[in-house]
Amino acid sequence: MNQTIAIGSDHAGFELKGTLVRELTELGYAPLDLGTDGEESVDYPDFAHAVARALKAGKADMGVLICGTGIGISIAANRHPEIRAALVHDALGARMCRQHNDANVIVFGGRMIGSEVARDCLDVFLNTEFEGGRHQRRVAKITPS
Numbered sequence: 001m002n003q004t005i006a007i008g009s010d011h012a013g014f015e016l017k018g019t020l021v022r023e024l025t026e027l028g029y030a031p032l033d034l035g036t037d038g039e040e041s042v043d044y045p046d047f048a049h050a051v052a053r054a055l056k057a058g059k060a061d062m063g064v065l066i067c068g069t070g071i072g073i074s075i076a077a078n079r080h081p082e083i084r085a086a087l088v089h090d091a092l093g094a095r096m097c098r099q100h101n102d103a104n105v106i107v108f109g110g111r112m113i114g115s116e117v118a119r120d121c122l123d124v125f126l127n128t129e130f131e132g133g134r135h136q137r138r139v140a141k142i143t144p145s
């Protein structure tokens with residue numbers, strides 16, 4: 001079965017979200033678009049929480065989030081203990097956040113990144129495995145007990 005990828009953005013990420021939904025479809029994934037649905041001003045935490053809850057409920061395998069800078073929506077998503085959301089600007093970051101951090105959500109700043117770079121990052125993110133080993137020990141320490 002195709003991997004399901006939950007994707008959400010605020011108004012500032014709406015245009016890039018459309019590009020990435022098309023990219024996911026072309027790459028053979030099943031995008032689960034959780035909004036927003038237009039350019040009208042909305043609040044980025046609502047979409048961070050929607051994507052986080054979809055992953056937690058097992059409705060999606062990985063997530064994509066976009067706001068203007070990628071910062072606010074990352075902060076909100078990372079309030080969920082089961083989410084490791086990584087704000088990425090280039091393919092190296094996209095690869096490292098999988099290999100070392102086992103990131104399950106990739107985040108973009110829609111006002112910061114070009115659509116070709118974001119598409120490339122998304123492809124790398126979805127095709128890179130977590131290395132485990134010493135990184136597993138560190139990832140296990142992220143959420144304080």
Ligand code: RB5
Pocket residue numbers: 010012013044067068069070071072073
């Ligand atoms: C919206 O104007 C903007 O604040 C938001 O998209 C994001 O950049 C917040 O971190």
